[in-house]
Amino acid sequence: MLLARTSWREVAHRPLRTLLALVGVAVSTAMLVDMIMLGSGITSSFSDLLATRGYELRVAPRGTLPFDTEARIPGFSSLRDTLADTPGVAGVAPVLAAAVNIDVDGASAPGSGDRAGGALASGRRRAFALGIDPAEQGILRVIDGALPTRGEALLDEDTARELSVAPGDTVEIGAAGGFGVVARTARVRVVGIAEFLFAARGDAPIALPLEDLQRLVGRPDAVSFVMLRGTEDADPAAIEAAVTAAAPRVDVVTLAGIVDRARQRLSYFRQLALILGTVSLLVASLLVGTIMAISVSERLGTIAALRAIGIPRRSIIGGLTGESLLLCAIGGGVGLALGVVMSGYLESILSDLPGLPEAVRFFVLRPGSLVVAYGLLIVVGALAGLVPAWRATRLEVVTLLHAEEP
Amino acid sequence: MLVAIVVGVHPGPASGQDSAVSPSGHACPSGLEVLVERGWGESARLAPGDTLEIRSAPEGVSCRAVVTGLFEPPPDPSRLNVDRPRLLFHLPHLAALAGRPNDVDQLTIALAPGADPARVAERLEPLLPGAQVLSTVDVADRSSTTFLVVNRFHGAIGLITLIAGGVFLACIMVLKVQERRAPIAAARLVGVRRGLLMGWLVSEAAILSALGGVLGLGLGLIASSLINAFYQHVYDTTLVFSRVTVEMTGQALALAVVLGLGAGLFAARRLLVLDALEEVGR
Numbered sequence: 202m203l204l205a206r207t208s209w210r211e212v213a214h215r216p217l218r219t220l221l222a223l224v225g226v227a228v229s230t231a232m233l234v235d236m237i238m239l240g241s242g243i244t245s246s247f248s249d250l251l252a253t254r255g256y257e258l259r260v261a262p263r264g265t266l267p268f269d270t271e272a273r274i275p276g277f278s279s280l281r282d283t284l285a286d287t288p289g290v291a292g293v294a295p296v297l298a299a300a301v302n303i304d305v306d307g308a309s310a311p312g313s314g315d316r317a318g319g320a321l322a323s324g325r326r327r328a329f330a331l332g333i334d335p336a337e338q339g340i341l342r343v344i345d346g347a348l349p350t351r352g353e354a355l356l357d358e359d360t361a362r363e364l365s366v367a368p369g370d371t372v373e374i375g376a377a378g379g380f381g382v383v384a385r386t387a388r389v390r391v392v393g394i395a396e397f398l399f400a401a402r403g404d405a406p407i408a409l410p411l412e413d414l415q416r417l418v419g420r421p422d423a424v425s426f427v428m429l430r431g432t433e434d435a436d437p438a439a440i441e442a443a444v445t446a447a448a449p450r451v452d453v454v455t456l457a458g459i460v461d462r463a464r465q466r467l468s469y470f471r472q473l474a475l476i477l478g479t480v481s482l483l484v485a486s487l488l489v490g491t492i493m494a495i496s497v498s499e500r501l502g503t504i505a506a507l508r509a510i511g512i513p514r515r516s517i518i519g520g521l522t523g524e525s526l527l528l529c530a531i532g533g534g535v536g537l538a539l540g541v542v543m544s545g546y547l548e549s550i551l552s553d554l555p556g557l558p559e560a561v562r563f564f565v566l567r568p569g570s571l572v573v574a575y576g577l578l579i580v581v582g583a584l585a586g587l588v589p590a591w592r593a594t595r596l597e598v599v600t601l602l603h604a605e606e607p
Numbered sequence: 608m609l610v611a612i613v614v615g616v617h618p619g620p621a622s623g624q625d626s627a628v629s630p631s632g633h634a635c636p637s638g639l640e641v642l643v644e645r646g647w648g649e650s651a652r653l654a655p656g657d658t659l660e661i662r663s664a665p666e667g668v669s670c671r672a673v674v675t676g677l678f679e680p681p682p683d684p685s686r687l688n689v690d691r692p693r694l695l696f697h698l699p700h701l702a703a704l705a706g707r708p709n710d711v712d713q714l715t716i717a718l719a720p721g722a723d724p725a726r727v728a729e730r731l732e733p734l735l736p737g738a739q740v741l742s743t744v745d746v747a748d749r750s751s752t753t754f755l756v757v758n759r760f761h762g763a764i765g766l767i768t769l770i771a772g773g774v775f776l777a778c779i780m781v782l783k784v785q786e787r788r789a790p791i792a793a794a795r796l797v798g799v800r801r802g803l804l805m806g807w808l809v810s811e812a813a814i815l816s817a818l819g820g821v822l823g824l825g826l827g828l829i830a831s832s833l834i835n836a837f838y839q840h841v842y843d844t845t846l847v848f849s850r851v852t853v854e855m856t857g858q859a860l861a862l863a864v865v866l867g868l869g870a871g872l873f874a875a876r877r878l879l880v881l882d883a884l885e886e887v888g889r
Contacts, residue, residue, distance in 0.1 A: 217877070218785070221778040228771040327739065477764065481771070488775050495782050547763055553756045 211496065212524060222492050223532040226578070229485035230536025234574040235544050235564060236478035240471050242565035247463050250560050251456045253398055254339035256294060256428035257437045259454045260284065260444060266454065266462060267426040268298065268399065277424045280448060284427065287443045289435030294339050294428040295411055297332035299418045303407065304373040305364050326364060328405040330374065331397070332414030332424075339398075339428045341408055346393015354389040355408040357397050363405070368393050374407070376418045387417050399558045429453075470563065482577055485529075489585040493525045497589040505598045514594040518587065525586025526579065533578040537571050635670035636703040640696070646843045647692030648677040661694075663705040670704055672696075682846040685750055773866050776819070780812050780870035784878055792883040801879050808875035809868060816867020820860045827851060827859070 212219050260280075262272040274280060277295055284293045303326045331340060335348035341355065346368045349355050354374070356366060366372060368391055375386040389409060397406040415421050431440055441453040464471070497504070507517055544564035551563045641661070643653055653659075655676050660669040680686075680693060702708050718727060724742035731740045741749075791804055831849040838848045 215785075217874075218778065218781055221774055221781060225771065225774040225778055228767065228774060232767055232771065473764075477768075480768075484771055484775060488778060491779060492782065495786070543767065547760065550756065550759045550763055553752070553759075555752045555756075 209527070211500070212527060218492065219528070222488060222528050223535065225488045226485050226529055226532025227536040227539055229481045229488070230533045230574060230578055231540035231543050232481040233478055233485070233577065234537055234540030234570060235547060236474040236481065237570045237574050238540075238544055238564040238566065239547075240474035240478065241567075241570070243467055243470065243561060243563050244460060244464055245567075246560075246562040246565050247558075248456065248460050250398060250558060251459060254428075256292070256339040256430045257456055258429035258431070258440055258444075259459065260427040260429060260448070260451050261454065262426075263450055263452050265452065266459060267296070273297070273420060273423040273425055274427070274451060275420075275423050277422050277427075280427070280451070283447050284429060284444060287440060287447065289431050289440045289443075290429055291432045291435070292337050292430035294337045294430070295332075295334055295424040296338075296340060296426055296428065297411055297414050297418075297420070297423065298425040299330050299332070299376065299414060301328050301330040301407070301417070302326065302375045303328045303364065303405070304375070305366060305370075326360075326405060328360065328374075328407050329400065330414055330417075331406060331408045332411040333408055334411050337430075339430070341395040341397045341406075344394045344396055346395075349389075349392055349408060349410055351410055351413060352387075352389055353392040353410070355393050355395040356391055357400065357406050358394055360405040360407065361391070361394055366391055374409075374417065385417050385419065387413065389413070398560060401556050402553065402559050403555070482581060485578060486581040486585055489525055489528055489582055490588070492528070493521070493586050494589045496524070497521060497593045501593060501596075504593055508594070508598050517594050518590040521590035521593075522583055522586035526582045529578050529582025529585075533575050533582075536578075537575060540574070541566060636700040639670055639672040639700050639704070640675045641672040642676050642678045642695035643674055644693040645677045645679045648674070653677070659694075661704065682844050684754060684846055687842050687844070687846075769862070776816060776863065776866045777870035777873075780816070780867055781874040783812070783815065784808055784871060784874035788878065788881075791878060792881075795879075795883040805872075805875050805879060808878070809871045812867050812871020812875075813864055816863045816871075817860070819867070820863030823863065824851075824856060824859060 259267050260274070261267050262270070262274050265272050281293055281295070284290055333340065333348075335350060338348070343355065344358070346355065354372070356364075361367065364372070370391050371388055372391060373386055373388050395408060397404070397408070400406040409417075411424070415423060429440065429444075431437060437455050441455060444451070444453045504517055508514070544566070548562060548564045552559070639661075641659060643651075643659075647653075653674050655674055657674045659672045659674060661672050662669045678695060696704070698711070699708075702710055716727075716731075718724060724744070728740040728742060728745075732738065787808065791808070794804055795801070828851055831851050834849040835847060839845065
């Protein structure tokens, strides 16, 4: 109790030093928390997104991943039969992706003259069309309206707002036919608004029935990839093996495989998180260590007096370490809150990265991240106090008193 | 983009086509030749004269192409995480291989002097259904978005690091000045002017922060070299990932000295207003 009071008095006696130390520890902790969140956030967020609708496997053209290239799987009808007959498969959800242009009835599309986003020079809006099977799909959630049937389409909220289109309106969709090719067009009625799970910012997604989009792009019976849903007791690895054997022209990828590829592509952020996290911890330990070293050297006389009246060494070490822990506990607590706030700001910057699904998060707040950051800081704080205290208490009382003299 | 898939590698010259007809019914182009990107060519141990089996689509029938050489693509940060190798064909060969004769994915147009790219784009686009006409500036803007975002992220991280470093420096300066309590008080008691003592303390702070700044710059240069060496090795590229400029060096040093001076000045002013007798007695 006496030592705790002494420690508290010492911390309170030098408010400027204490305040600076607390701010330093808080900023370092905030950075540490953010880097821990960044290191694991994107992987866990991407895994969660992929598993949202319960489709554990993706079937893509050999050598590609979904949304990775423009390659397509021809002859889907026969592939669908093969996939549906595979033991353990409960659902087959085909997806065809294609670039299209949208023209709104009665008005030129917005963005004319403004080349930002997907606006074209001619006043159309470039969009990303997805052909789906309304009976079995895992790439969107209907927010308002219903899944599209023949001649109908779903838009996302941002695109609908940008085009000033509401359910019930009609839009004209033109396929990108290539140079010198007269594009096919189709008029579709917007029947609702949906959340497109894998759409990137600025994609302007639009969903149509698979057959409608196949006809529009002139690729009957072709799909970009297929999502597979297993039965409750099915083993994804067994389905993967069975499909690979039955359909050698396609690649079957598990969610883990896709996440692993994404991890590789975004390895830069994990490496950055590791480096900056380590530096943050180092800065915090140097700061607290320096303050404690100077604080102990200023109090050699007090330590000598405490030793002289019979206070055991370990109690003195405990008191000094407690002082260091106090700094880290308070500064770290503030730092955790600061880190959560800062992560929102950093997330807002990285969310502008093109090509990533809008739902993917770089900084994911998990209690584990906070516990790890705080735990690391407490360990650092304990060591920062322990080392100078141990060194000071090793000296004889006379030596301590001699060292105290100016 | 015209796509081809490499399905096999054969050392030595081709012994003949596996198939004379591509999936879309077009004949494999005769005398099919290919240039291979150096990185992949070396890892696949390809040499001029070797033969590749190439398909335009997974379901396609393969055609054989003779490797005429390896090429070094210009360093391009946008391809750092792209693991598919680049192959260069004669345009008619690839168009035939892909079953898309007289077809291209994109083309570049040189404008007459004084022509406005935006107006030309607006006029051209309606004439090319399904095509997008972009000026060089538009293309540059779109392709550099990733790097602009990463740059902003680095800026934010740099700002946070700067705050942490500034607080650390201020803390050390305060501690250094406070260490001088007794000698400063003694000097004041024997009549040394406050201005002189202030100058002493602030000079010490400036020297300390400048030395720390130089040491930090040295560490930064070493770290920058290590980062470049590591990532150039990982990505097999000559791209420069970290660059320390003269301007950056000047800014870092100036910042260290200014922060050190500010912290030293603040602590010295606080110290010099205290009662000297009391300080000596402590």
